Amino acid sequence: MLLRKSLLYQLMSWAKMTPLVDQVLTAYGRSEQVKIKNLEQTEKLLQSIVSSGPQALQVITDFDATLSRYHANGKKCESSYGVIAHSPLVTKKLKEDAIELFEKYYPIEINVSMSADEKTPHMIEWYQKSHESFLDSYPRLNLSQITEMARDAHVILRENSHKMLKTLHSVNIPALVLSAGMGNLVEEILKINSVNFSNVKVIANFMQFDETGLLKGFSEPVVHVFNKNEAVLHDDHAAYFENLKSRHNVILMGDSLGDTNMATGVQNAETVLKIGFLNTHLEDHLPAYMDSFDVVLVDDQSMDFINSILDLVINDGT
Numbered sequence: 001m002l003l004r005k006s007l008l009y010q011l012m013s014w015a016k017m018t019p020l021v022d023q024v025l026t027a028y029g030r031s032e033q034v035k036i037k038n039l040e041q042t043e044k045l046l047q048s049i050v051s052s053g054p055q056a057l058q059v060i061t062d063f064d065a066t067l068s069r070y071h072a073n074g075k076k077c078e079s080s081y082g083v084i085a086h087s088p089l090v091t092k093k094l095k096e097d098a099i100e101l102f103e104k105y106y107p108i109e110i111n112v113s114m115s116a117d118e119k120t121p122h123m124i125e126w127y128q129k130s131h132e133s134f135l136d137s138y139p140r141l142n143l144s145q146i147t148e149m150a151r152d153a154h155v156i157l158r159e160n161s162h163k164m165l166k167t168l169h170s171v172n173i174p175a176l177v178l179s180a181g182m183g184n185l186v187e188e189i190l191k192i193n194s195v196n197f198s199n200v201k202v203i204a205n206f207m208q209f210d211e212t213g214l215l216k217g218f219s220e221p222v223v224h225v226f227n228k229n230e231a232v233l234h235d236d237h238a239a240y241f242e243n244l245k246s247r248h249n250v251i252l253m254g255d256s257l258g259d260t261n262m263a264t265g266v267q268n269a270e271t272v273l274k275i276g277f278l279n280t281h282l283e284d285h286l287p288a289y290m291d292s293f294d295v296v297l298v299d300d301q302s303m304d305f306i307n308s309i310l311d312l313v314i315n316d317g318t
Ligand SMILES: [Mg+2]
Pocket: 062, 063, 064, 065, 066, 254, 255, 256
C-alpha cells in the first residue's frame, strides 16, 4: 500500500501535477532532506498560499531549534532556557536543579508514544519547579544579566533566518515567534542578530523584574509546548490575532509535534502549511513527524525551504 502510494506521488511529480512543490524543491536543491506524506495536499496548500499573495499570509514560528539551530559546528546549540541554566552568572544550585529537571521531563516532552494530554501536566510541573528554583536562588538574577547571557549564548539562528525575516518585513507579513522558551532571551537574541523587525512579535514566558532590576516572578500562564495555542488566546494576545483576521493563510514552523497546534488561535484560518524541522532521532521520529507536518525537513539547519516558498509568494502572488 505504502509502495503504491509513493509510486503514485512519483507519477504525479513526473506528470507535473505538483508544479509548486516541484518549483520549491528545485529552488531548495536538497530534495533528499524533504519528506512529504501527502504531495497532493501540500500542492493544494502551496497553491492557496501563493495565489493569495503576501497580503493574505502570516507566519507563526517556534523559536528553540526552529528559528534557532539545533546544532552548529558539531555542537548542540542551547535553548533559551538552557542559556540561563548554563550561564556562569547563575548559581551552582540553580544549574543542578535545571539539569535534574531536564533529565526528568525532556524525555517526556519528546516521547512520541504519549499524547499531548498525557504530557501536559508534566510540562506544567517542569516550568513550575524551574521557576521556583529561580526564585529560591540567591543572589537572584537581574535584568542586566539577561543581556549579558544573550551576548555570550551558544544560540545561532538557522542559516538564512535573517533573509527570511527581512523578506517578511519588506512585504509586511507578520511573523509571530511563539515559544515555550524564555521570552526575554528570545527578544535579546533577535536584537543581537538585528532581526527584531517591527513585524515580529514574541509570545513566550517572560521573567518579570522589580524596580531595582531583580527577578520577582514569571508571566502567567506558562506557555509550554502543548498549550501554545491556548496561551495565545489569553488576554491581550487575542488582539494580535484580531488584527490579522484577513490573513487567512499561515506558514507554521516547528520542531516539536506540539508545535503543529500553534495556528489554532488564528481567526478565519483557511490554509495552514505546517513545516516541521526534524532535528534528532531522525529515523525513529520520521513517521510521526510525517503524520503531523505537511513537510518535514530532515536535519536541515537552514531557512532555505521557507525562503523558496516566500520567493514564490512574493513573485507570483502579487
Ligand atoms: Mg522548539
